[in-house]
Amino acid sequence: MASQGQGDVKRDLVPVQALSKVVSSERVEGVRNRFQSAFGHSPQFFLRVPGRVNLIGEHIDYCGYAVLPMAIGYDVLIAGRSDPKEEDAEPTVRVINVNSTYPDFSGTLSQVKRALVEREEGKAPEWYLYVFCGLMGVVEELKREGNSRSLEICVDGRVPARAGLSSSSALVCAATLATLQANNITLSKNEIADLSARSERYIGTQGGGMDQAIAMLATAGSAQFIEFIPKLKASSVSLPKSAVFVVANSLAEANKAANDSYNYRVTECRFATWILAKKRGLKIDGMWKPLDLQLELKATLDELLGLVDKELHEEPYTVSELMKVLNVDESFLRENSTIKATFSSSSTFKLRQRIQHVYSEAGRVELFRSVCQEELGYPGVLRKLGKLMNMSHQSLRELYQCSHPQLDTLVHLAQDNSHGARLTGAGWGGCAVALLERAQLENFLAVLKSKYYEPVLGISDIQEHVFVTTPSQGASILEE
Numbered sequence: 001m002a003s004q005g006q007g008d009v010k011r012d013l014v015p016v017q018a019l020s021k022v023v024s025s026e027r028v029e030g031v032r033n034r035f036q037s038a039f040g041h042s043p044q045f046f047l048r049v050p051g052r053v054n055l056i057g058e059h060i061d062y063c064g065y066a067v068l069p070m071a072i073g074y075d076v077l078i079a080g081r082s083d084p085k086e087e088d089a090e091p092t093v094r095v096i097n098v099n100s101t102y103p104d105f106s107g108t109l110s111q112v113k114r115a116l117v118e119r120e121e122g123k124a125p126e127w128y129l130y131v132f133c134g135l136m137g138v139v140e141e142l143k144r145e146g147n148s149r150s151l152e153i154c155v156d157g158r159v160p161a162r163a164g165l166s167s168s169s170a171l172v173c174a175a176t177l178a179t180l181q182a183n184n185i186t187l188s189k190n191e192i193a194d195l196s197a198r199s200e201r202y203i204g205t206q207g208g209g210m211d212q213a214i215a216m217l218a219t220a221g222s223a224q225f226i227e228f229i230p231k232l233k234a235s236s237v238s239l240p241k242s243a244v245f246v247v248a249n250s251l252a253e254a255n256k257a258a259n260d261s262y263n264y265r266v267t268e269c270r271f272a273t274w275i276l277a278k279k280r281g282l283k284i285d286g287m288w289k290p291l292d293l294q295l296e297l298k299a300t301l302d303e304l305l306g307l308v309d310k311e312l313h314e315e316p317y318t319v320s321e322l323m324k325v326l327n328v329d330e331s332f333l334r335e336n337s338t339i340k341a342t343f344s345s346s347s348t349f350k351l352r353q354r355i356q357h358v359y360s361e362a363g364r365v366e367l368f369r370s371v372c373q374e375e376l377g378y379p380g381v382l383r384k385l386g387k388l389m390n391m392s393h394q395s396l397r398e399l400y401q402c403s404h405p406q407l408d409t410l411v412h413l414a415q416d417n418s419h420g421a422r423l424t425g426a427g428w429g430g431c432a433v434a435l436l437e438r439a440q441l442e443n444f445l446a447v448l449k450s451k452y453y454e455p456v457l458g459i460s461d462i463q464e465h466v467f468v469t470t471p472s473q474g475a476s477i478l479e480e
């Protein structure tokens with residue numbers, strides 16, 4: 001990775017926006033005052049990174065396939081300051097949050113590193129570990145340990161947390177960006193997205209990069225078709241003018257790093273790829289993702305679904321069957337899984353169901369994009385897109401088993417009162433996204449209130465939990 005001035009002048013850099021135009025003065029003053037009273041001086045820089053709603057393409061980024069998210073209006077705002085470290089001392093890191101339920105942290109860079117490495121698995125990570133992910137990513141990958149500057153950060157995050165809107169990646173990307181700012185390093189938006197995707201894996205979840213990519217590469221007014229292979233690329237997708245996207249939070253919270261449900265799916269996709277490769281007489285070396293197999297076989301997604309139907313059985317695969325079919329031992333499976341800590345001889349894996357979801361969802365993303373490209377002005381376009389969203393949800397619920405009873409209730413209600421709806425993000429709780437036309441909006445909100453929020457949760461003011469969203473701008477540096 002090059003720093004600014006070393007060559008590639010065409011690199012697409014993080015835009016600079018006027019602070020006063022992007023963030024309300026009330027919010028800026030809140031962060032500034034908190035910063036001033038905690039650290040005794042003013043911040044030197046501000047930056048913001050948005051959350052996202054994924055319209056379609058769930059749990060396929062880590063399989064190599066393209067996804068179709070857009071940035072939302074809610075973001076993480078950071079005020080920061082950096083100072084040269086004291087001579088012969090280690091750089092210090094001080095992190096605070098405007099929300100007092102998130103405790104402060106103050107320590108040296110090695111304490112930060114230790115906190116990340118020694119994180120206790122099976123429990124929700126402390127919030128500041130997400131900040132450390134961004135920090136350590138820059139320090140480790142860019143070999144800045146010896147000469148990093150000390151850093152003070154105040155966070156004001158407004159992306160609903162643990163709701164599938166990617167508050168975690170907005171925080172990680174914002175921390176990456178703050179560390180780069182503090183150390184005067186300039187990287188392109190793509191480089192920051194890639195770096196932040198690798199960095200967030202310190203938290204434990206082996207994500208595919210969608211969230212960090214949309215956080216950095218989103219453009220106001222359009223969704224993005226994001227490809228990962230051969231390299232990260234975002235292409236704008238115009239959505240129908242008549243479309244209204246509504247996000248509704250089921251309020252069933254899902255902290256993805258607190259258990260191994262997410263990583264289990266990553267491993268199931270890998271094992272399914274291996275079995276299919278073996279059945280077709282291929283070596284499994286270098287065959288990590290379902291897309292690797294497709295590229296090797298030069299097959300269509302429909303042909304791959306046929307292969308799955310023929311070669312993989314319904315019953316979950318046992319470790320001993322995997323060992324036999326793949327001709328490997330148990331330690332090979334454990335070491336090459338993303339669930340090392342919980343892998344056991346009695347673990348079982350639903351390979352057929354998981355990879356059926358992956359290959360069919362990858363097809364739905366392609367269709368969704370081509371409908372947006374080719375049929376925007378035609379009647380029935382919302383119905384077509386909505387149907388794809390409904391199919392996506394059914395596949396996530398039945399084949400991928402990553403929904404939640406409360407979220408299903410909300411999604412089904414939304415489906416009955418819109419053109420289509422699905423869970424968004426990793427699932428196991430969190431939000432639904434629904435596609436409506438404007439004329440349906442009033443009734444939609446009333447139904448959600450009277451049939452979900454009031455009876456299920458006892459909530460009558462739903463404004464905070466249900467919002468209309470339009471494609472927002474990605475990360476920016478904010479100048480006073």
Ligand code: ADP
Nearest residue numbers: 127157161162163164165166167168254255256
């Ligand atoms: P999601 O990305 O769907 O919101 P995750 O489980 O991946 O859910 O990440 C949520 C975690 O991110 C929270 O539990 C918290 O630790 C951290 N986080 C999110 N928003 C904030 C915030 N405003 N301040 C501090 N930490 C936050």
Ligand code: NG1
Nearest residue numbers: 058059164166207208209210425426
């Ligand atoms: P959320 O909902 O933010 O936990 C996760 C992954 C994505 C993607 C989706 C499912 C991270 C940081 N994010 O999102 O990469 O796999 O689930 O489509 O791991």
Ligand code: MG
Nearest residue numbers: 166167168169
């Ligand atoms: Mg997350």
